[in-house]
Amino acid sequence: xxxxxxxxxxxxxxxxxxxxxxxxxxxxxxxxxxxxxxxxxxxxxxxxxxxxxxxxxxxxxxxxxxxxxxxxxxxxxxxxxxxxxxxxxxxxxxxxxxxxxxxxxxxxxxxxxxxxxxxxxxxxxxxxxxxxxxxxxxxxxxxxxxxxxxxxxxxxxxxxxxxxxxxxxxxxxxxxxxxxxxxxxxxxxxxxxxxxxxxxxxxxxxxxxxxxxxxxxxxxxxxxxxxxxxxxxxxxxxxxxxxxxxxxxxxxxxxxxxxxxxxxxxxxxxxxxxxxxxxxxxxxxxxxxxxxxxxxxxxxxxxxxxxxxxxxxxxxxxxxxxxxxxxxxxxxxxxxxxxxxxxxxxxxxxxxxxxxxxxxxxxxxxxxxxxxxxxxxxxxxxxxxxxxxxxxxxxxxxxx
Numbered sequence: 290x291x292x293x294x295x296x297x298x299x300x301x302x303x304x305x306x307x308x309x310x311x312x313x314x315x316x317x318x319x320x321x322x323x324x325x326x327x328x329x330x331x332x333x334x335x336x337x338x339x340x341x342x343x344x345x346x347x348x349x350x351x352x353x354x355x356x357x358x359x360x361x362x363x364x365x366x367x368x369x370x371x372x373x374x375x376x377x378x379x380x381x382x383x384x385x386x387x388x389x390x391x392x393x394x395x396x397x398x399x400x401x402x403x404x405x406x407x408x409x410x411x412x413x414x415x416x417x418x419x420x421x422x423x424x425x426x427x428x429x430x431x432x433x434x435x436x437x438x439x440x441x442x443x444x445x446x447x448x449x450x451x452x453x454x455x456x457x458x459x460x461x462x463x464x465x466x467x468x469x470x471x472x473x474x475x476x477x478x479x480x481x482x483x484x485x486x487x488x489x490x491x492x493x494x495x496x497x498x499x500x501x502x503x504x505x506x507x508x509x510x511x512x513x514x515x516x517x518x519x520x521x522x523x524x525x526x527x528x529x530x531x532x533x534x535x536x537x538x539x540x541x542x543x544x545x546x547x548x549x550x551x552x553x554x555x556x557x558x559x560x561x562x563x564x565x566x567x568x569x570x571x572x573x574x575x576x577x578x579x580x581x582x583x584x585x586x587x588x589x590x591x592x593x594x595x596x597x598x599x600x601x602x603x604x605x606x607x608x609x610x611x612x613x614x615x616x617x618x619x620x621x622x623x624x625x626x627x628x629x630x631x632x633x634x635x636x637x638x639x640x641x642x643x644x645x646x647x648x649x650x651x652x653x654x655x656x657x658x659x660x661x662x663x664x665x666x667x668x669x670x671x672x673x674x675x676x677x678x679x680x681x682x683x684x685x686x687x688x689x
Contacts, residue, residue: 379401443680454535496513601638602639
């Protein structure tokens with residue numbers, strides 16, 4: 290055996306490095322999940338109890354986490370002292386997130402770990418009013434900073450519902466977000482906020498939110514779909530968002546559907562989002578329910594059989610397109626966000642039916658189709674989580 294100084298020091302360094310990675314991996318898990326205990330960490334990671342306890346001891350000594358009493362369970366839930374919860378301590382500067390939808394703006398501030406401190410939402414015609422929308426977002430961010438006594442933010446991440454060229458930072462499509470074409474929203478927002486700003490596609494941020502805080506936490510590879518005013522998608526591969534060569538991956542809303550003639554804002558006919566968007570679903574419900582107040586349409590409720598049939602058909606149409614992507618990517622889950630993702634279960638059922646019917650059987654057998662756990666807030670949560678990762682917190686590690 291080699292007992293030279295260099296060999297001994299190399300071995301010591303490697304052991305120390307492994308211990309540090311273990312500690313940091315556990316810290317990232319604690320910072321991105323609520324109510325975790327030591328037994329939870331053992332189950333999630335497959336590490337031994339002694340390894341987890343040693344790493345937690347170091348994190349406690351460093352002040353990066355604290356232990357708090359677990360919530361008291363009801364009578365008959367078991368004997369013995371309940372395990373204490375582990376909570377990460379935010380030590381860095383707070384961050385901000387902005388979600389520009391086609392018809393809304395959501396703005397939030399969070400601590401350095403991405404945990405929300407405050408939030409605002411307003412209705413705005415974002416597509417046609419680019420400058421006004423960014424000014425509104427900046428004003429809302431200023432209000433939140435004052436309300437929570439935040440002198441500065443480490444960074445802000447914003448999502449827009451359209452294609453953004455990764456190299457130039459410009460909005461490219463002349464038909465999607467027509468009022469934003471050839472604008473560089475990151476530059477303008479940075480000028481308004483006086484804070485470093487990064488802009489991403491909204492569906493990508495939705496997938497990131499679900500990856501860290503939602504239904505994608507236990508999936509290495511999944512497909513996220515935002516089904517709302519438009520239809521967008523994002524792919525998570527090995528727990529990382531896939532952007533494509535120029536940042537335009539996931540633009541499935543203008544996939545042409547055979548036999549459909551609905552006019553689309555892109556100038557073509559029969560595009561997916563011209564058939565399946567939330568506006569189209571609402572219009573079909575209005576046609577089938579004469580005299581109904583448009584404001585009274587509740588897509589999330591049980592509704593009636595006709596409404597359920599409309600939602601199911603829309604889901605099956607979307608699922609037909611997604612089935613091809615499932616064969617190509619072999620994800621373990623399809624997670625559906627946006628307003629339609631939050632709607633009656635018949636919509637998700639329709640997607641699952643088409644994925645099962647049209648995907649290759651072996652592929653379909655291993656796919657979960659489910660609604661986003663974060664609902665319509667997935668994009669905003671993703672923005673905050675990405676801002677936190679840029680300001681120093683690493684992305685949660687893959688599960689064992």
